[in-house]
Amino acid sequence: MLKRLRFEEGFCLLVGIGSYWAWASVSMVASLLWKDGPVELSHFSWTVNVVSHCASLGVLLLLARRRGFAPNGRFASRAFPSLVAIGTAMLAAGRWAFGLNALVLAGSFVSGMGTAGMLLMWCGPYSSLLQASDQRLILSGSVIVGMFIALLIPNLPDLAALAVTCLLPFATSACMQRMAKAGAAGRGCEAFEWRFAKSRAPAANPLAPSARQDAERPCKRMVVSVLACCFILALPTGLFQNWYTFAESGETATGWSTILSCVCVLMVLATCLDYLFMEKHGLCLFSRLVIPLVAGGLLALPLFLFGESFPWEGVESGAGVLMLTGYHLFLVYVYTEFGLMAADTKTEPCLVFAGGTCTIDIGLASGSMLAAVVLPLPGVWATGAALGIAYLLLLIGVLLFPKALENIENRERDKAFAKSLQANADEPVDPLRDLEGRCANVAAGFGLSAREKDVLGYLLCGRTLRSIANETFLSYNTVKTHVSHIYQKVGVHSRDELIDLLDSADR
Known part of the structure; x- marks a missing residue:
């Protein structure tokens, strides 16, 4: 630390x-x-x-x-x-x-x-x-x-x-x-001047495609x-x-x-x-x-x-x-x-x-x-x-x-996920765009719905089901159903298998 x-x-x-x-x-x-x-x-x-x-x-x-x-x-x-x-x-x-x-x-x-x-x-x-x-x-x-x-x-x-x-x-x-x-x-001096005419940049939040507006x-x-x-x-x-x-x-x-x-x-x-x-x-x-x-x-x-x-x-x-x-x-x-x-x-x-x-x-x-x-x-x-x-x-x-x-x-x-994406990239990338691209490819290739694609983004960030429910304003059971559908369509049984499948596809 x-x-x-x-x-x-x-x-x-x-x-x-x-x-x-x-x-x-x-x-x-x-x-x-x-x-x-x-x-x-x-x-x-x-x-x-x-x-x-x-x-x-x-x-x-x-x-x-x-x-x-x-x-x-x-x-x-x-x-x-x-x-x-x-x-x-x-x-x-x-x-x-x-x-x-x-x-x-x-x-x-x-x-x-x-x-x-x-x-x-x-x-x-x-x-x-x-x-x-x-x-x-x-x-x-x-x-x-x-x-x-x-x-x-x-x-x-x-x-x-x-x-x-x-x-x-x-x-x-x-x-x-x-x-x-x-x-x-x-x-840089801007981190310590705290003048109220300035505003700080929002922290990058590499979540689902709708997260940029939410952040x-x-x-x-x-x-x-x-x-x-x-x-x-x-x-x-x-x-x-x-x-x-x-x-x-x-x-x-x-x-x-x-x-x-x-x-x-x-x-x-x-x-x-x-x-x-x-x-x-x-x-x-x-x-x-x-x-x-x-x-x-x-x-x-x-x-x-x-x-x-x-x-x-x-x-x-x-x-x-x-x-x-x-x-x-x-x-x-x-x-x-x-x-x-x-x-x-x-x-x-x-x-x-x-x-x-x-x-x-x-x-x-x-x-x-x-x-x-x-x-x-x-x-x-x-x-x-x-x-x-x-x-x-x-x-x-x-x-x-x-x-x-x-x-x-x-x-x-979220920050650890963004850091890992940046470390594995050959050149600097926007972690949010990279995640959006992966979610879009998976959704197009396996026929995921728009809501399932959003939930997939949270899953890849390591969020818990309860956290996803709070972020998306859905019930816990609804999120659990979306995750189950994602696993069925992609052909995996757990989050780890999903990540391994996507990593092997990227190679």
Whole structure:
């Protein structure tokens, strides 16, 4: 995978995005930098940061659409890290020096504005990676690097830890600027300028003859499904963030360190397994682990919420490990999808990332507010109702997510197929036209109908029957019937025999 990337580009992306993740983990998510202070303040500070982050992304999205604001410009590359550093200093002053809660919340708001801009700074270089497997491996590595840094920072003296935390956003900015220069030298400046007067070329999609028109218009149903999954899978994380903060009020920092350490180890394991599965079987392991992990964390939540009935120590940390591992795996998957979606719809990456991340922030804030509403209520019925809502939404996610995750694997098969056609050709060819020609020859020679010819194109790309049904808006049984007719007319019994027959005919 990464052999297609130059070392400098990969290093800049890993360190740059990892620094962004480290700041969020050490300052907000786990609040490892702030070991003392009331738990209510940590929770409200995180909530204000999420709301500010979401609102700032919305404002930047409007500026980008109407005024052509470039998030990678010289001013932005200095202003956004400065906002994060100023916000971090305000957090430290409010907690350590003056004990002013208002100053802490103001620092959370300011840093949320800065991190919104920094997200848009790195989404462009990240989206410029040509392969989904590269994007997924880089982002998962960045998450691991960020967690590792976040676990190291609290072990430093207080002032040194604060200084390192304030420098993290500038490390992200420096890496992205260096990445832009490296990319401009290696691939051309257009991949890193992201000006909104320009449009990106659509990715080649070598499918059936009608696919050229389909590839040029965005699939609104797929976009809605992905955004719905963003909200559904972020809401349980917001619930846990609130409940765990209040349940472990005395040992919040220690508990979060344990959780992040376990999540970091599991992320390393999942990344290695995903690499092996993608290389050998073309399957994305991350997407298949998300729902089971989040569901397992949700099922474990009642065990520490109703502690009198279930007095088991360590269940709360186990629930957090499962839920946060699933959440981070989902973020890796969905940000990869955002990058591919931007290319397929000829949309600037920052527009897609801003809209998608806003949806994630809304899910986090909704989960946190739902927990805040039910926690003060007496009895267990309110907590049970909140969990019931989360379970119901997760059930909807179980139905939506498999259809959404299939999109990445299909595009990976399409690109691999196009690459194989190009590699086997004596001279450069258009993979889509070459496939159309083969389908037309087979249809003419064996008497295939127009619809059977379309299905044949998908079969040659390696698509599953379920995927073909989704792409052609046919039922699964109808597609299965078309495939059976193709095999009968051509005189084969499987897809492998069909491909072998066509390869021998080409020779």
